[in-house]
Amino acid sequence: MLLENLLRGEDGAFVKRADVEALARWNVAAPSEKEVAYRPARVLLQDFTGVPCVVDLAAMRDAITALGGDAQRINPLQPVDLVIDHSVQADEYGTPQAFLENVSFEFERNQERYRFLRWGQSAFRNFSVVPPGTGICHQVNLEYLARVVFVGDGNVAYPDSLVGTDSHTTMVNGLGVFGWGVGGIEAEAAMLGQPLSMLVPDVVGFKLTGKLPAGATATDLVLTVTEMLRKKKVVGKFVEYYGTGLSGLPLADRATIANMAPEYGATMGFFPVDEETLKYLRLTGRSAEQIALVEAYTKAQGLFRTDATPDPVYSDTLELDLSTVEPSIAGPRRPQDRIPLRQSKELFATHLGEVLAKAGSAAGKAEIHAAKEVSAPTELAESAVATVTAEQEADGVEVEYNGQTFRLRNGAVVIAAITSCTNTSNPSVMLGAGLLARKxxxxxxxxxPWVKSTLSPGSRVVTDYYEKADLMKDLEAVGFYLAGYGCMTCIGNSGPLPDPIAAAVEKGKLVVSAVLSGNRNFEGRVNPHTRFNYLASPMLVVAYALAGRMDIDLEREPLGVGAQGPVFLRDVWPTPQEIQDTILQAVKGEMFARQYANVFEGDEQWRALDVPTGDTYAWDPNSTYVANPPYFEGMTMAPKGVAPIAGARCLAMLGDSITTDHISPAGNISAASPAGKWLIAHGVKTREFNSYGARRGHHEVMMRGTFANIRLRNELVPGTEGGWTTTEPGGDAVSIYDAAMQYQQQGTPLVIVAGKEYGTGSSRDWAAKGTVLLGVRAVIAESFERIHRSNLVGMGVLPLEFTNGESRTSHGLTGFETYEIVGLDDTLTPRKRLTVKATAPDGSVKSFEVLARIDTPEELSYFKHGGILPYVLRSLVKRA
Structure with a gap:
């Protein structure tokens, strides 16, 4: 598919004949250093990352006008679909009116953003907006937008391909669509006709055989696959699934596996087109003509898989017998940390013990001992286990809430969310959750009573088939009312915990948990009060909501006591046949056709918005949501080239697995934070703060929230958590933003020093934009995650990688040195080795080699122009 893309795109400039020939002669056994230019057929945006994309396009219209160009030259050249799915928040829950109230809150908070997007929809060509309340972009893409085979100019058919401003764009790989997540910066370049430069990837084949056993779900499968591929180290590689196991794997299960490619680190997780693909296209209401085209084209091109298809040859392979998959959850902090359900209680006690041991209190040590005692493997009867659990309930904090009194203790599940396209796109696990709720x-x-239980599907089709199966009333009976259609808890929009619950957590310094059917469970992401967060199937989400605690052996301890006595998980778990029968009875193609017939129209609130007009946007200087960013200030037609870095100071020294959640502003805005103080100074009341994600269109808010994650640990200020740093050894802790501004006033460039896997997680362009606006010129790390490295280059920040297994610790760096990058000038070439000189306060110097992770000539051009957007802007002016 990549070869076809190059062949069709050969232009003698970005794609040369030699590039096509080199890929055609690809040696799978040897890593390739060859770069190629990939042009996607279309671009997918979600609103958190999409709003800043549209802001940047609007700013480029102003900038091109200032340079003497035509504003109308700034238009997407490829079809762009933006789905508003990240803004709805679970403020209300557990009531019939929760959905309507959350939608009302959403429009109240986001009217200004939505008006801006409506302006963009009318001002830009090739740009469509799917209004709020429709679903999640990846599920909408899977169920409606994806073509599988695209028809372009001249009625030419070719494979559907895309990039998206969300790392889980890979979900559509399950449908045989070629594409992955990129940062908003790269997406904007793709919209404007720039190819995406990439090294020819290694392709790891993942062979699937056998069938899932009874009791195992697609969620259990994807957690197993994620664990295996993380251990295989597939960062930056393509994964392609093959083998006879595919024939018995429903499309929805494939999409679940493809969705979590970012969690296992791959660029994408691809499934070939086969009969199951055609079956899904029919189910979701695609036209007969489109389905016939997909079948004819893929068979003619040799892209259609059958059980007789020989195993392809790959760079590397691994294999999984599906029959070995067992029920699992993942956590408490990373999606790749799979926990077999049978060991969940024991491992919860271990993880709790580690946290309490750090607290160091006598009470904490006693609780560790008690937790380990209860969690040790034992042959105690179920009644005895229940007795021990009841004795433990004497601990904790007493709470009065909704007319009930109870004790909240360590291990309590305070959030249980059926959420995220990862699982809500899959009728098997969703109907399984409904059947479990019924029983x-x-x-x-x-x-x-202490569990905030929410249902937030990624498509309106889900509630259609719930109603058809008569399961909505059962979900509501156990506490799961519809809260909204969107990402919600999976991306941190879990909303606040009820005040009495939050107060108890804070008073007792309790370690409480969230259980969600999502794809991310990084620290500080789901909710500021849940230190532990677990990924689980929708069925297990319901089960943990019923139990209300994580310290439970679901095989041997009851979920609760019902009208007839103790009720165990096995008593309510639906059989595979029950689930399959319900799918056949309830999931109908006309549901998809009906829900997507008028997908771009929106409801009355959307249509009633007062929309600005004009080719350029009339920026409101008083807006706290949307502002003209400073990226093009003082821009001239001639680029400044590569500027040296000398006399730089370290803004933060960080450990391993620093995620884009740690870097990019996300979640709630604290009134005490620099962003909160700025909003208050501009007349915004605390209750109107909204989230960082909703304010991504305003750089003043976002730069103040960069590196402000409540769980960030900066080694310059040991013993602290949050966005703190200091400018001298043993100095007072100040906010990272305030320190950065102090350095900027002094004209001091900045660096970040970090460990392995820097930039893991969602494809957040603000992780790079905020970094550059704080004055950071380079990031020195042991390794980078793919998308964030590319985004840093795209914003003109230099990614530097330690070499020869070295690190900040092996060199004894403290972070209080002065840094110089030796050899950084206009002779810079891709992947050039440079020298860093770190001069300590006592004058001693440590020198070490680093690799400049500017990987391709195109990336070097972007870097020399100060970023990808200035590069594109200058190119458009020259072509005028």
Whole structure:
């Protein structure tokens, strides 16, 4: 598919004949150093990352006008679809009116952003917006937008391909669509006709055989696959699934596996087109003509898989017998940390012990001992286990809430969310959750009173088939009412915990948990009060809501006591046949056709918005949501070239697995934070703060929230958590933003020093934009995650990698040195080795080699222009 893309795109400039020939002669056994230029057929945006993309396009229209060009030259050249899915928040839950109230809150908070997007929809060609309340971009893409085979200019058919401003764009790989997530910066370049430069990737084949056993779900499978591929180290590689196991793997299960490619580190996780693909296209209401085209084209091109298809040859392979998959969860902090369900109680006690041991209190040590005692493997009868659990309930903090009194303790599940396209796109696990709820309700169980339980599907089709199967009333009976259609809890929009619950957590310094059917569970992401966060199937989300705690052995301890006595998970777990029968009865193609018939129209609130007009946007200087960013200030037609870095100071020294959640502003805005103080100074009341994600269109808010994650640990200020740093050894802790501004006033360039896997996680362009606006010129790390490295280059920040297994610790760096990058000038070439000189306060110097992770000539051009957007802008002016 990549070869076809090059062949069709050969232009003698970005794609030369030699590039096509080199890829055609690709040696799978040897890593390639060859770069190629890939042009996607279309671009997918979600609103958190999409708003800043549209802001940048609007700013480019102003900038091109200032340089003497035509504003109308700034238009997407490829079809762009933006789906508003990240803004709705789970403020209300557990009531019939929760959905309507959350939608009302969403429009109240986001009217200004939505008006701006409506302006963009009318001002830019090739730009469509799917209004709020429709679903999640990846599920909408899978169920409606994806073509599988695209028809372009001249009625030419070719493979559907895309890039998206969300790392889980890979979900559509399950449908045989070629594409992956990129940062907003790269997406903007793709919109404007720039090819994406990439090294020819290694392709790892993942062979699937056998069939899933009874009791195992697609979620259990994807957690197993994620664990295996993380261990295989597939960062920057393509993964392609093959083998006879595919024939028995429904498309929805494939999409679940493809969705989590960012979690296992791959660029994408691709499934070939086969009969199951055609079956899914029919189910989701695609036209007969489109389905016939997909079948004819893929068979003619040799892209159609059958069981008789020989195994392809790959750079490397691994294999999984599906029959070995067992029920699992993942956590408490990373999606690749799979926990077999049978060991979940024991491992929870271990993880709790580690946290409490760090607290160092006598009470904490006693609780560790008690937790380990209860979690040790034992042959105790179920009644005895229940007795021990009841004795433990004497600890904790007493809470009065909704007319009930209970004790909240370590291990309590305070959030249980059926959320995220990863699983809500899959009728098997969604209907399984409904059937489990039906059986639990019949036995008299419901969610514990301290659990915030929410249902937020990624498509309106889900509630259609829930209604058809008569399961909505059962989900509501156990506490799961519809909260909204969107990402919600999966991206941190879990909303606040009820005040009495939050107060108890803070008073007792309790370690409480969230359980969600999502794809990310990084620290500080889901909710500021949940230190532990676990990924689980929708069925297990319901089960943990009923139990209300993580310190439970679901095989041997009851979920609760019903009308007829203790109720165990095995009593309410639906059989595979029950699930399959319900799918056949409830999931109908006309549901998809009906829900997507008028997908771009929106509801009355959307249509009633007062929309600005004009080719350029009339920026409101008083806006706290949308502002003209400073990226093009003082820009001239001639680029400044590569500027040296000398006399630089370290803004933060960080450890391993620093995620874009740690770097990019996300979640709630604290009134005490630099961003909160700025909003208050501009007349915004605390209750109107909204989230960082909703304010991504305003650089003043976002740069103040960069590196402000509540769980960030900066080694310059040991013993602290949050966005703190200091400018001298043992100095007072100040906010990272304030320190950065102090350095800027002094004209001091900055660096970040970090460990392995820097930039893991979502494809957040603000992780790079905020970094550059704080004055950071380079990031020195042991390794980088793919998208964030590319985004840093795209914003003119230099990624530097330690070599020969060296690190900040092996060199004894403290972070209080003065840094110089030797050899950084206009002779810079891709992947050039440079020298860093770190001069300590006592005058001693440590020198070490680093690799400049500017990987291709195109990336070097972007870097020399100060970033990809100035490069594109200058190119458009020259072509005028």
């Amino acid at each position: 639990a309700a019949a036995k008299g169980l419901k969610a514990k």
